[in-house]
Amino acid sequence: MTKSVCVFCGSAPGVYEEHMGAAVSLGTTLASRGIQLVYGGARAGLMGAVADAALAKGGRVVGVMPQALERYEVAHRGLTELIWTADLHERKRKMAERSDAFVVLPGGFGTLEEALEVISWRQMRIHDKPIVLVDTRGFFQPLVALTESVVKHGFSYARADALFTVVSQVEQILPALGFEPTPRAVAE
Template sequence: MTRIRTVCVYCGSSTGARPEHMAAAEAMGRALAEAGVGLVYGGGNIGLMGAVARAALAGGGQVTGVIPQFLVEREAMLADVQELVVTADMHERKRIMFERSDAFVALPGGIGTLEELVEQLTWAQLGRHDKPILIADLDGFWSPLLALLDHMTTEGFVRPGLEAPYIVATTVEEILPALERAAPIIEAMMDAQEGASVEQF
């Protein structure tokens, strides 16, 4: 890894119905630690998010948790991380997570995970950042969303040349190499979009 120093991981604050997702979250944390890439995440100690952070810490990785005050108890804030930021609200939380991250990964999760992912896709489409965004379609979890994004394009709501720049991986092992490869591609796509009129979806 050269360009990617920190990765923001979005994922569920619950464990989900399939143990494979918890195993994947743990594998993601280990992979970040082994690669010397810092983890930025939502600060909790429960669900997939807690599994990612604990695995990264166990592997000697650097972890930054960002959590709003009202979720400190609800998501059982993980106090063992090297850097813990408690914010006033969700907007500040998302801004700080964005600022601290070189790339974004969406593991399986719920509505909150979806909202965080779509926000990054929106701002990338609007030319507000060129950081790689990776959808980890583990065991087909995000396949319905990927189909919907294709449907939006087919229906003309995402115009040619103004697609939201995301990449897809189907295994944890593919994630970090894919992010590194995507960095120059994303930059080239953003350069090509300069000067184009941008339509928000």
């Protein structure tokens, strides 16, 4: 059962409001289902939005921030728990250890690197945790195409669709992680 989800996403807001909307919706969804959010610890961009939304709904939010990044990704000081690490490698290891699944929202090169690392770890059987890419506005289509090319050219022992799931809407994330849809209220 998934009790804690690691979310990789940008420390910038991006230019499309759909990206910010997805971050807010994801934070709200996780908190409303009692799922702990583990993320990079920044207060800005999509990172800050997903954390603030979860906190606003009473969710537990764990941020993991490397000391060296604090000047670029200003740490969110209102989290349930903020863990400081020596470097990015320790950050990613701690985030993975504290999570049962990974969800990737749009972001920059750091987000892509984090996503590719957990995908690689899954291929190498270092973990078997679900990975969901949220393809807002087609953001991950080039990565999906590249992944298919890696498989086609024989550089992956696993099929791409076995390593991660791609969804287009936040509402599809929890079912992709094995959760039943949220029960609807019955009219009296």
